[in-house]
Amino acid sequence: MTDWNFCPCCATPLAMIAQDEDGGLKERLRCPACGFTHWNNPTPVLAAIVEYRGQVLLARNAAWPAKMFALITGFMEAGETPQEGIAREVKEETNLDVREVNIVGAYDFQRMNQVIIAYHVVAEGEVKLSPELVDWRLYDLPELKCWPAGTGYALADWLRSRGHEPVFFTAEENAERRRGLD
Numbered sequence: 001m002t003d004w005n006f007c008p009c010c011a012t013p014l015a016m017i018a019q020d021e022d023g024g025l026k027e028r029l030r031c032p033a034c035g036f037t038h039w040n041n042p043t044p045v046l047a048a049i050v051e052y053r054g055q056v057l058l059a060r061n062a063a064w065p066a067k068m069f070a071l072i073t074g075f076m077e078a079g080e081t082p083q084e085g086i087a088r089e090v091k092e093e094t095n096l097d098v099r100e101v102n103i104v105g106a107y108d109f110q111r112m113n114q115v116i117i118a119y120h121v122v123a124e125g126e127v128k129l130s131p132e133l134v135d136w137r138l139y140d141l142p143e144l145k146c147w148p149a150g151t152g153y154a155l156a157d158w159l160r161s162r163g164h165e166p167v168f169f170t171a172e173e174n175a176e177r178r179r180g181l182d
Contacts, residue, residue, distance in 0.1 A: 004038045007031035014038060040113065046086040047118040047151045048072040049104065049158050052096060055138035057127070059093065062134045067177040069137055071151045073116070086119045093130045096123035104158045109150035118154030145169050147177070 004014055012033040018025050019037075029038040050057040050072055058069035074089035076082060087098040100122035107116040127136060141159060146152040146168045156166035169177065 004029055007034060007036045009036045010034045042108075042110075042113050042115045044076045044082070045109070045112075045114045045116050046074055046076050046082055046089055047116050047154055048086050048090050048098075049118065049120045049155060050090060050094070050096065051120065051122045052124070052127070052138065055140055056144060057094065057096075057123075058137055058139060059129070059133045060135040062132060065178065065180045067179075068181065069135070070147070071118070071155065073151065076117075082117050083119070086117075086121060090121055090123055093133055094123070094136070095128035096125045098123050104154050104161075107150040107153050111149075114150070116150040116154065118151065118158075120158055145173075147174055 006012065007014055010031060010033050012031050014029040014036075015032055016027050017030040017032065018027040019030065020026075028040070030036065048071055057072075059072060060066070060069050064070075072090050072093050074085070074093065076085040077088075080088065083101045086101060090096055090098050098121045102120045104118040104120055107118060108114075109116050129136060141162060141164050144155065144159060144164075144166075146156040146159070146166045148168060152168070156168070159166040168174075
């Protein structure tokens with residue numbers, strides 16, 4: 001999340017100013033000189049449950065602890081559909097070619113001010129990780145454990161759609177897998 005201090009239109013310091021909007025009085029960062037409003041809308045993020053050779057591929061970001069693996073994610077870019085964006089992200093991060101794209105759902109991730117649009121993709125090719133990722137693993141569906149956050153809920157919903165009741169990491173397990181991240 002970006003901290004906005006100055007108006008991008010006139011460089012005046014922004015201030016929290018209450019103003020009537022369609023939903024009533026709302027306090028937001030606004031420019032007292034030109035009226036610019038920083039809306040602070042959530043950013044769309046794309047996530048992929050990557051099915052590869054009949055298993056689910058989870059990857060570890062270079063900035064994450066050794067035990068933390070998750071879905072392939074990335075920001076949607078201007079000029080692309082969400083489906084094109086997730087195929088691009090999977091290609092950029094794993095070198096895999098996406099052959100099938102199916103929506104799983106949309107999930108809030110308020111801690112990061114994001115809305116996650118999750119897909120199940122079927123991919124093929126040879127895995128070659130981008131510098132952003134340092135490791136990957138393949139899991140059979142019964143081996144997958146979900147985490148209590150946006151993409152973890154997407155994985156849980158997808159597992160249910162496949163006839164598997166999701167198992168979530170306990171609070172202790174999740175704290176251990178995230179140790180060093182917070």
